[in-house]
Amino acid sequence: MNQKDICIICGEQLEYAHSQKEYTELRCEFCQNTFSTHTYCPNGHFVCDTCHSEKPIKIIEEFCRATKIKDPFAIADKIMKHPNFNMYGPEHHALSPASILTALKNNDIKKPNGESLTFSDIEEGIHRGAKIPGGYCGFYGSCGAGIGAGIAISVFTGANPSKDIPRSLANKMTSRALIKIADDLEHCCKRSVRISICEALDFLNENFGIKLQYSPNKCLFSSSNKKCEASNCPIFLIED
Numbered sequence: 001m002n003q004k005d006i007c008i009i010c011g012e013q014l015e016y017a018h019s020q021k022e023y024t025e026l027r028c029e030f031c032q033n034t035f036s037t038h039t040y041c042p043n044g045h046f047v048c049d050t051c052h053s054e055k056p057i058k059i060i061e062e063f064c065r066a067t068k069i070k071d072p073f074a075i076a077d078k079i080m081k082h083p084n085f086n087m088y089g090p091e092h093h094a095l096s097p098a099s100i101l102t103a104l105k106n107n108d109i110k111k112p113n114g115e116s117l118t119f120s121d122i123e124e125g126i127h128r129g130a131k132i133p134g135g136y137c138g139f140y141g142s143c144g145a146g147i148g149a150g151i152a153i154s155v156f157t158g159a160n161p162s163k164d165i166p167r168s169l170a171n172k173m174t175s176r177a178l179i180k181i182a183d184d185l186e187h188c189c190k191r192s193v194r195i196s197i198c199e200a201l202d203f204l205n206e207n208f209g210i211k212l213q214y215s216p217n218k219c220l221f222s223s224s225n226k227k228c229e230a231s232n233c234p235i236f237l238i239e240d
Helices: 049-066 072-080 091-106 119-130 144-157 164-181 189-208
Strands: 024-027 034-037
Touching: 049 072, 049 091, 049 119, 072 091, 072 189, 091 119, 091 144, 091 189, 119 144, 144 164, 144 189, 164 189
Parallel strands: none
Antiparallel strands: 024 034
16 A cells, blocks of 8 residues: 555654655654654644653553553553554554563463562663664564564563673563564554464464463454555454
């Protein structure tokens, strides 16, 4: 379909710059700070990543702090159904690790070192995911939701650059998610989150013997997404 994303201020299709000489200096509609951006509205509107995702990040944090839901898909869907959670945006980069880590915590899954997962671990996953800019999939070749799955494994295993096996596992998780996300379809943040969770569940089972119970229901957002690939999308085809 190759449709462009739309401006959240006026609904006009966004424009994309492909090199720094094409970047545009624009002032954010909300914080009034000026940014050099590769994504902008032809009518001059611009919303920075921080303002775009500020409310949704708080929604993720508050929900994950309180919920007892054990199904990572149900966690993600509940959050994405919130009226202040956007159809597209960098907040999905934090949602992916948040959903995975919250499900592990609520299922009382211990870390490989024997310690229990805490909300601080979930917060760390959210914090790392929230650092990934919008448009990362197209401009950097790495979907933020896919990276989010790697972040979840990094937090779960306590990975850092000096830990060979945990670091490798985190990178393997990210690469596995990205391969599935690179599906030649119109980009969709909802699909990317769902795919990342799917791959993380398989990865946790294969590498740690962790089997979480879940019900991967059909996508709840097709009717409200004008760019939906419908029957071309594997999530759209999942039976209820």
